[in-house]
Amino acid sequence: MPKTKVTLMTDSTEGFFNRLRANARKLDKGETLLPQVTVSFEDPADLLKVLTSERVRLLRSVKGNTLQISALAGGLNRDVRAVSRDVTLLEKIGLLRTRYESNPGHGRLKVVESVAQEYRLIANL
Numbered sequence: 001m002p003k004t005k006v007t008l009m010t011d012s013t014e015g016f017f018n019r020l021r022a023n024a025r026k027l028d029k030g031e032t033l034l035p036q037v038t039v040s041f042e043d044p045a046d047l048l049k050v051l052t053s054e055r056v057r058l059l060r061s062v063k064g065n066t067l068q069i070s071a072l073a074g075g076l077n078r079d080v081r082a083v084s085r086d087v088t089l090l091e092k093i094g095l096l097r098t099r100y101e102s103n104p105g106h107g108r109l110k111v112v113e114s115v116a117q118e119y120r121l122i123a124n125l
Helices: 013-028 044-050 053-062 069-076 080-092
Strands: 005-010 036-041 066-068 096-102 108-114 118-122
Touching: 005 044, 013 036, 036 044, 053 069, 053 080, 053 108, 066 069, 069 080, 069 108, 080 096
Parallel strands: 005 036, 005 118
Antiparallel strands: 066 108, 096 108
């Protein structure tokens, strides 16, 4: 499983640049940065549009697993097309990744996997 940490948070542009400067200072000192991804939203409502309860269930199901979209949909009792749309969105913002595997005699199949071993949600109102 990947060692990356993913943080979803609400933050301002100023907060983004403060984190960027702090990381630059660490790099200037020769420190190693831990692998992490931070996705920030200025408005908590935007975060909640992306992180619906069904998408949280999807992230939990994929965490630590590599699953076909059809298997993922079956495990969640959801329509394959709806899960596929959710996977595409979560992949665009960096929370999941997909790849194709060979399926002998049947072409290729798309599998979904987590990009992190830990997802952290921070929301400030």
